[in-house]
Amino acid sequence: MKRLLPLAVACLALLPGVALAAPPPKAAPKPAAKLPVDLIVLAGGVLTMDPNRPKLSETAIVISEGRIVELASPSEAALRYEAKETIDRKGSVVMPGLVNTHGHAAMTLMRGIADDKPLMEWLQTRIFPVEKQFVSPEFVKTGTQLACLEMIRGGTTTFTDMYYYESSVAEAVDASGMRGVLGETWLDFPAPGHANLEESIKVTREFLQRWKGHQRITPAVAPHAPYTCSKETYLAAKALADEFKVPLLTHLSETREEQRIVKEKYGMTPTKWLESIGVLGPNVLGAHGVWLDEADMAALAAHHVGISHNPESNMKLASGVAPVVATRKAGVVVGLGTDGVAGSNNDLDMFEAMDFAGKLAKVTTMDPTVLKAGELLRMATVDGAKALGLDETIGSLVSGKDADLIAVEVAEPRARPIYDIESALVYAIKASDVSLTMVRGKVLFDGRSWKTLEPMPIVKKSYEFREAIQKFLAANGSSAPAGASTSGARPPATPKPK
Numbered sequence: 001m002k003r004l005l006p007l008a009v010a011c012l013a014l015l016p017g018v019a020l021a022a023p024p025p026k027a028a029p030k031p032a033a034k035l036p037v038d039l040i041v042l043a044g045g046v047l048t049m050d051p052n053r054p055k056l057s058e059t060a061i062v063i064s065e066g067r068i069v070e071l072a073s074p075s076e077a078a079l080r081y082e083a084k085e086t087i088d089r090k091g092s093v094v095m096p097g098l099v100n101t102h103g104h105a106a107m108t109l110m111r112g113i114a115d116d117k118p119l120m121e122w123l124q125t126r127i128f129p130v131e132k133q134f135v136s137p138e139f140v141k142t143g144t145q146l147a148c149l150e151m152i153r154g155g156t157t158t159f160t161d162m163y164y165y166e167s168s169v170a171e172a173v174d175a176s177g178m179r180g181v182l183g184e185t186w187l188d189f190p191a192p193g194h195a196n197l198e199e200s201i202k203v204t205r206e207f208l209q210r211w212k213g214h215q216r217i218t219p220a221v222a223p224h225a226p227y228t229c230s231k232e233t234y235l236a237a238k239a240l241a242d243e244f245k246v247p248l249l250t251h252l253s254e255t256r257e258e259q260r261i262v263k264e265k266y267g268m269t270p271t272k273w274l275e276s277i278g279v280l281g282p283n284v285l286g287a288h289g290v291w292l293d294e295a296d297m298a299a300l301a302a303h304h305v306g307i308s309h310n311p312e313s314n315m316k317l318a319s320g321v322a323p324v325v326a327t328r329k330a331g332v333v334v335g336l337g338t339d340g341v342a343g344s345n346n347d348l349d350m351f352e353a354m355d356f357a358g359k360l361a362k363v364t365t366m367d368p369t370v371l372k373a374g375e376l377l378r379m380a381t382v383d384g385a386k387a388l389g390l391d392e393t394i395g396s397l398v399s400g401k402d403a404d405l406i407a408v409e410v411a412e413p414r415a416r417p418i419y420d421i422e423s424a425l426v427y428a429i430k431a432s433d434v435s436l437t438m439v440r441g442k443v444l445f446d447g448r449s450w451k452t453l454e455p456m457p458i459v460k461k462s463y464e465f466r467e468a469i470q471k472f473l474a475a476n477g478s479s480a481p482a483g484a485s486t487s488g489a490r491p492p493a494t495p496k497p498k
């Protein structure tokens with residue numbers, strides 16, 4: 001420029017009517033002060049789940065105080081922000097953390113305890129006796145920690161729980177850094193921690209008082225199901241949930257047997273019965289919804305009830321095929337879930353949940369165009385968040401929402417070449433490809449190790465419970481699963497360095 005300037009000035013001087021004047025002295029431009037922020041994540045590509053900016057190429061996700069400040073180009077971000085830390089995932093796709101809308105986390109301690117059995121036999125010969133004997137605050141803490149290890153590793157940032165001693169579950173979730181919607185489960189028969197309705201109300205009230213307002217934990221009330229809870233139980237649960245403005249979680253229309261029992265007792269479907277007693281509302285999340293009919297779907301849509309679809313559980317327990325396409329078409333928000341791992345899945349892998357949900361819907365409707373990859377990703381993120389009433393906080397990567405996000409490596413041969421990132425994420429990528437898991441801007445897994453949990457003591461403790469459970473089952477005329485080893489704890493497979 002220095003060389004060109006005199007020539008330009010000379011040319012201008014030759015033009016008629018243009019007076020040659022010395023240019024005014026210019027003040028040196030002052031660099032704008034950079035805004036201090038906590039963190040910048042550099043992503044090779046971003047799937048935002050924001051309909052206005054669905055897919056972005058190389059992007060800097062600017063994060064401060066646990067929230068997303070902005071999604072900008074890396075060069076813009078470098079000009080405007082001074083980050084305390086930068087995480088480089090330029091070789092990865094960044095997307096919102098996955099939202100698991102139904103499960104029983106502590107049942108990881110009973111993973112595979114009884115497979116390939118009818119639901120009632122599974123419950124009565126294994127699950128109920130073991131739960132009665134073993135479920136304690138320590139049991140749920142260890143089981144939840146094991147579940148958190150698995151979910152964090154696989155890119156799940158929010159999960160929903162229906163179990164017992166939920167204050168202990170909440171303590172484990174709090175320490176893990178994850179986000180949870182945690183429901184104290186009520187039954188019309190004695191449950192661990194509370195023997196009757198009066199005690200259930202008391203214990204749950206204390207739980208809600210303790211955890212309501214926590215940044216990552218949403219306490220909830222969870223009457224188990226219309227075939228295990230009376231009208232009185234549901235109305236008390238509804239009153240408590242409304243008083244504290246928290247979710248009400250329940251199983252709903254899971255099996256044909258449930259449908260039969262409820263119809264015989266009340267002369268209507270489980271959904272219509274819950275509607276008739278005034279339980280349905282926007283804070284209600286029903287798990288499964290396998291046996292819904294058109295009138296049920298219309299009622300759920302009218303009351304803004306969310307549904308959790310658990311394809312692997314429904315397939316493994318032969319519960320049936322949830323009419324997900326019709327349910328969504330009726331206007332019901334449907335999220336995805338895994339259910340518990342004791343015999344109904346048996347893992348907490350939300351990538352599998354997307355894959356199975358898509359393929360199950362396609363083969364049963366004989367229509368490969370239903371539940372496209374993009375819709376399955378929505379169900380596992382923003383729709384799941386909406387079904388849980390958390391969509392203003394999480395579910396998509398937009399300014400102002402909490403920084404709950406994951407990075408997914410796309411370097412493995414199984415993901416290559418990529419024509420469509422949504423297709424790759426749903427049908428080819430595995431949970432083991434997750435290389436970063438973050439909740440509220442805090443790294444929980446960095447592709448090499450867990451940052452908030454120590455895996456070895458948790459796994460060791462799980463084997464101690466396994467030994468005790470196995471002895472108990474043997475003493476009570478039920479043996480451990482064939483081929484099971486009695487050896488002690490082994491470290492979890494170390495994720496390969498990314």
Ligand SMILES: [Zn+2]
Nearest residue numbers: 103287339340
């Ligand atoms: Zn369940």
